[in-house]
Amino acid sequence: MSDQVHIVEVGPRDGLQNEKTPVTAEARIAFIEDLIKAGLHTIEVGSFVSPKAIPQMVNSDQVLRAVNHHPGSEFHVLVPNEKGYEGAKAAGAKVIAVFASASEGFSKANINCTVAESIERFAPVMERARADGIKVRGYVSCVLGCPYDGEVKPSAVVSVTKKLWDLGCYEVSLGDTIGVGTPAKARQLLRAVAAEVPMKNLGMHFHDTYGQALANLYAGLEEGARVIDSAAGGLGGCPYAPGATGNVATEDVVYMLEGMGIATGVDMKQLVAATNGIARLLGKSPVSRVASALNAKARN
Numbered sequence: 016m017s018d019q020v021h022i023v024e025v026g027p028r029d030g031l032q033n034e035k036t037p038v039t040a041e042a043r044i045a046f047i048e049d050l051i052k053a054g055l056h057t058i059e060v061g062s063f064v065s066p067k068a069i070p071q072m073v074n075s076d077q078v079l080r081a082v083n084h085h086p087g088s089e090f091h092v093l094v095p096n097e098k099g100y101e102g103a104k105a106a107g108a109k110v111i112a113v114f115a116s117a118s119e120g121f122s123k124a125n126i127n128c129t130v131a132e133s134i135e136r137f138a139p140v141m142e143r144a145r146a147d148g149i150k151v152r153g154y155v156s157c158v159l160g161c162p163y164d165g166e167v168k169p170s171a172v173v174s175v176t177k178k179l180w181d182l183g184c185y186e187v188s189l190g191d192t193i194g195v196g197t198p199a200k201a202r203q204l205l206r207a208v209a210a211e212v213p214m215k216n217l218g219m220h221f222h223d224t225y226g227q228a229l230a231n232l233y234a235g236l237e238e239g240a241r242v243i244d245s246a247a248g249g250l251g252g253c254p255y256a257p258g259a260t261g262n263v264a265t266e267d268v269v270y271m272l273e274g275m276g277i278a279t280g281v282d283m284k285q286l287v288a289a290t291n292g293i294a295r296l297l298g299k300s301p302v303s304r305v306a307s308a309l310n311a312k313a314r315n
């Protein structure tokens with residue numbers, strides 16, 4: 016395996032949205048600038064959602080405006096409905112992400128509507144984005160299990176992914192929101208979805224709750240998937256996904272890819288510095304194994 020993999024860094028959004036410690040817009044901007052310095056150029060920086068649902072993302076307009084000038088970088092923001100679209104567009108968004116679920120329980124908890132209603136909500140957003148020249152990425156959550164409904168059938172994931180693709184998403188990221196997947200299941204799922212949506216347009220967004228995320232990614236890479244979502248330091252989680260821990264850590268993904276001969280263009284030293292900066296602010300150690308190993312080495 017020696018071809019290119021595209022990393023979508025989700026730390027400043029998914030990584031911070033569920034943190035108890037308030038993170039100011041200035042601190043989130045500094046974190047993003049550090050990630051850019053490390054060589055990450057596709058970064059999810061915020062969301063235009065209800066501030067009651069996700070208070071941490073309240074300054075996303077300020078954050079997006081501050082970082083948007085960086086040439087050669089692409090910044091994504093989450094948008095659940097037309098109100099969010101208007102906010103994102105006003106702040107200068109060039110790429111937005113709509114987010115659906117493969118399970119009804121999570122859809123209801125997360126965005127207060129059924130899966131079918133969410134697709135209906137996204138249709139006018141997609142239409143407006145197309146007219147405004149704004150690219151739209153899609154997410155499907157709970158692809159390998161749901162905290163409310165339990166098991167999720169691959170056919171449900173295929174159906175929602177296909178709907179987002181048919182609506183015009185350029186890429187759909189498959190979220191193992193609660194990190195329950197194992198490699199065989201991840202592989203089976205990707206095969207099923209790739210029968211309807213090209214593999215090159217599928218992202219792998221795997222949380223690491225059960226320590227399976229890297230193994231699941233490796234299985235996905237073997238199947239031909241080439242887009243990986245990850246968060247610096249292994250930050251992440253969603254208040255509507257109880258018990259779930261963070262995303263797979265970007266450091267761990269970069270270390271694995273480089274070890275496989277896949278160049279990432281990421282400077283590990285700078286990346287660990289970015290992770291250490293945000294970890295200090297949050298008052299906790301990074302869960303990334305690579306960051307922990309390199310920090311321990313630097314201390315000795």
Ligand SMILES: CC(C)(COP(=O)([O-])OP(=O)([O-])OC[C@H]1O[C@@H](n2cnc3c(N)ncnc32)[C@H](O)[C@@H]1OP(=O)([O-])[O-])[C@@H](O)C(=O)NCCC(=O)NCCSC(=O)C[C@@](C)(O)CC(=O)[O-]
Nearest residue numbers: 063064065068095098099125126127154156157190192253
């Ligand atoms: C979708 C809604 C808004 C529905 O929430 P709702 O209560 O049904 O919305 P509503 O239309 O009835 O409006 C209620 C209030 O929210 C306001 N409102 C309505 N829309 C917006 C908006 N866009 N921005 C700001 N405010 C908004 C609206 O103006 C109103 O304000 P009020 O009159 O009460 O003062 C809400 O449930 C919500 O914001 N949910 C977002 C939840 C979220 O962000 N979750 C985390 C991201 S998803 C995730 O992490 C998974 C992922 C993507 O990483 C992949 C994976 O791991 O699986």
